[in-house]
Amino acid sequence: MKLENKKIDFIYWFAYYNLDSPSVRYRAKYPLDFFKKYKSVESYFIVPSYRPREIYLFLKAYLSALFFRKRNSLIVIQRVQSHFIYSTLLKLLIRIKNQDTVYDLDDADYLAVNPKTIHFFAKHCEKLSAGSKQIEKYLSQFNNQIVHTTSPIVDLEIVKKNRNAIFTIGWIGGFGGEHKDSLIELVFPALKELTFQLKLMVIGVLKIDDVEFIENYFQDNLNIEIEIPLEIDWNDEADIQKRIVLFDVGLATLTNSEMQLSKSGIKAKQYMNNGVPVLSTNLPENNTVLVDGVNGFFCDTTRDFKERLNQFYKMTDTDYLQFSENARKSIVNFDHNKYFADFEKIKNGI
Structure with a gap:
């Protein structure tokens, strides 16, 4: 039986940190910009913050995902590892709206911090996105619905033409x-x-x-x-x-x-x-x-x-x-x- 090809129309992306993190830039911000321009995929891109504007954007995205989820959408939780209110609310979200939820991890954070939150998302998100084969191997003990998603690079068509004199x-x-x-x-x-x-x-x-x-x-x-x-x-x-x-x-x-x-x-x-x-x-x-x-x-x-x-x-x-x-x-x-x-x-x- 041939699997139905499900399209992606929208992505709710909840990052673990702001744009100072290379992971957030290369795995979230830049790809989401590309998806919008070339794949017609819209998104809510959320970073944790106590600033009023960021809190408003979080609530807008969160309530949309919880009560008015957009068709053909993914909910991606990227590297969230803390035990504060941001992660607590996201834990609640994926328990209520579990279909097409994804935990994305591209660094071995479980070696550096208490892995309890990481393990929770790995177990309870429907699917996993691993930035390396080593991480894929580690996460597979919690969930076998996992895809190796190597971190992409932005193609700005800046290409070397010749060697330097030195x-x-x-x-x-x-x-x-x-x-x-x-x-x-x-x-x-x-x-x-x-x-x-x-x-x-x-x-x-x-x-x-x-x-x-x-x-x-x-x-x-x-x-x-x-x-x-x-x-x-x-x-x-x-x-x-x-x-x-x-x-x-x-x-x-x-x-x-x-x-x-x-x-x-x-x-x-x-x-x-x-x-x-x-x-x-x-x-x-x-x-x-x-x-x-x-x-x-x-x-x-x-x-x-x-x-x-x-x-x-x-x-x-x-x-x-x-x-x-x-x-x-x-x-x-x-x-x-x-x-x-x-x-x-x-x-x-x-």
Whole structure:
């Protein structure tokens, strides 16, 4: 018997935080804007706040979902994990209006906070949306109606055209914790051994101590120019992508820990979206989008990073541009069309 293809006309999206969260921007705000423009899907996008306007918008969306739910709609609860009134009301909502309710999780928050609320939504939402295979595996103990929805990237058609005169190696993200440790352990020693002229761009350093650490680390390497832009507006997606497209190679290092293995591989996807080849550790989720020798290379040791960086530097323009083109073509695996198709799967129970 053929399953009925249920369309999506409306999405009630209740986020766990505001737009300062990359998860909220990349998994909610930007996709919902795309769905409205290209898929004719309207939405209520709600962030928790004590401001009068946000409270009004929450009540408008909440009461609509509870008493006047729109046809062909999804109710998505994104990463809500607290025990306050916001989560309490959403718990009530999904118990009363359970059909086509979705709990969306793209980070291993259950390792960092009391997971009671996460477990509640995982058990009682009708369906689950997991941002990584590792999270999908974890959540499956509570609910087997689950779809892997890799975090999408905004396609602004900002695409690399050619290499820089000075070979530029780039990294973007929050420079702290395991992200910082993996760079220092795997990549920085490799850079110190390179002898050609290069620029290292590190986007996302917030502390002056970290800026000084990086500059001091490479102070004896006169061939390395350091660029660390400060005061980044993370909500200006066009500006972010205009910075990424200046990279010749993007670094995406993950460590083999439960928290890192649960990440959605956002860095690698950001680079590829702008046509920048990637050097990445061979770990999930990066290895679901990177094809070794096609749109980048896997590097698991300092020696690997050194050899592949030398290879990209010595590469002909023709060969480099092929890697760049392949990286750009990879976006079909993580663009907004793919993300929408994933939510159609959720709607149709596939």
